Amino acid sequence: MCAEPNSTYVGLAQALGLSRNTVQARMTRLEEAKVFLDFDRRISPAVLGYPLTAFIEVYIEQKRAAEIIAELSLIPEIVQAHGMSGAADLLVRVACADAEDLFRIDRTILACDGVERTETSLAMGELIPFRVVPLLERGVQPRV
Numbered sequence: 001m002c003a004e005p006n007s008t009y010v011g012l013a014q015a016l017g018l019s020r021n022t023v024q025a026r027m028t029r030l031e032e033a034k035v036f037l038d039f040d041r042r043i044s045p046a047v048l049g050y051p052l053t054a055f056i057e058v059y060i061e062q063k064r065a066a067e068i069i070a071e072l073s074l075i076p077e078i079v080q081a082h083g084m085s086g087a088a089d090l091l092v093r094v095a096c097a098d099a100e101d102l103f104r105i106d107r108t109i110l111a112c113d114g115v116e117r118t119e120t121s122l123a124m125g126e127l128i129p130f131r132v133v134p135l136l137e138r139g140v141q142p143r144v
Helices: 009-016 020-032 062-072 099-110 133-138
Strands: 052-060 078-083 090-096 115-122
Touching: 009 020, 052 062, 052 099, 062 078, 062 090, 090 099, 099 115
Parallel strands: none
Antiparallel strands: 052 090, 052 115, 078 090
16 A cells, blocks of 8 residues: 555455455554554655755743644644654754745744744755655554
8 A cells, every 4th residue: 555555445455355345444444543644745845945954953841832832833844843852842844945044944933932942953865754664564563
């Protein structure tokens, strides 16, 4: 399914040698178990005019985490964020047009009430894209 994300139930059934109803029932169970992440087409930010990717470590006042995250979610250049253990509280991935744009985005993050400081690293290139196929190939049984 990873290699052919647009496969229909009929196509999957043919490839697996199963009936369409069996495939549909299994897919429904997997969807209900929240096995699948949200589906969207991956669009390169570079094509949209954002060729630079940066990672910003954000240090925040913990008691204000929910409101800070809500405010950060309004910044369109933030394409992903994770809560972290360790020194930084959040790791934010941003898409930016150039160094000046990155500076503007960083200032916008710093302007959020409760953000104490940031540390920014410019990505030099994506070396291993997000993937799960190697985990599937490893043979670990999914928790369904």
